[in-house]
Amino acid sequence: MSRRFTALAASASATAALALAGGAGAAGSMPVIHVALKSDKSITLSGTPTSGAVTFTATFSGKLPKGSTGAAFGIIRLDPGATLQQAGGAVQSHHGDLNALDPYGAIVADGDAPGTIQTVLTPGNYVALNFTGQQGIPPFTAFTVGKSSSPASLPKPAATEASIEFGFRGPSVLHDGTIVRAVNQGYLVHMDSLAGVTSKAAGRKAMALLKAGKDNKAFAYTNGVFFDLMGPASSGAMQQEVLHLKPGYYIEVCFMDTQDGREHTQLGMERLIKVVK
Secondary structure (H helix, E strand, C coil): CCCHHHHHCHHHHHHCCCCCCCCCHHHHHCCEEEEEEECCCEEEEECCCECEEEEEEEEEECCCCCCCCCEEEEEEEECCCCCHHHHHHHHHHCCCCHHHHCCCEEEEEEEEECEEEEEEECCEEEEEEECCCCCCCCCEEEEEEECCCCCCCCCCCCEEEEEECCEEECCCEEECCCEEEEEECCCCCEEEEEEEECCHHHHHHHHHHHHCCCHHHHHCCEEEEEEEEEEEECCCCEEEEECCCCCEEEEEECCCECCCCCEHHHHCCEEEEEEEC
């Protein structure tokens, strides 16, 4: 669901490792939290998380488990008094529906490993999860975000892509090497991913097939390049990263499911994007 296209190119996602450095402006003054994933067995954090803008840098070691298409981590903010057990139990009782997190917390960021993302944290209790493999209960580690007396600010993005019910808003032309922000402005959990296609015409054919629920046929028009602007995240979530993609055409997609089992692509969450230098 959330990383359907990565089955086409697990290695391609690794080559998309990002670096928010150099021309990232205020990025150098932001706290850096290092996330280390070891296969699907563990996740550890180092650094001192404080409120305000932060950078998460993720690494991956070990082997991907059989059937896994890539390594990923998620950051969940727990509501005051809520526990991870309550949040996990709610999702399980709703057959994996991440929207069931709402009474207990929210997914505030979701990124690939290796990779680097930026987001804004508020004071409170959090959990980092290793989503690699996505089988059973993922490894996790809890951490607390303290209040900063001088919170850092995010660098201004070159473009902002927003997810809504059921579509995307924002520029349809993105520039390689610039910071792109993804925001969930809807009420439901959404993801915002780019899948490369062989041409503009191929992209339109793939979108028509996705809307018809024919995902396997749509894959024939992709070129094996996949890039997460934001993995599955709750309403209000926001993160940004440097876009490193070859110029060409991509389809912007959300593969989350509705309660009746339809993917959001079937409801209009697919759009043609062009990446230029």
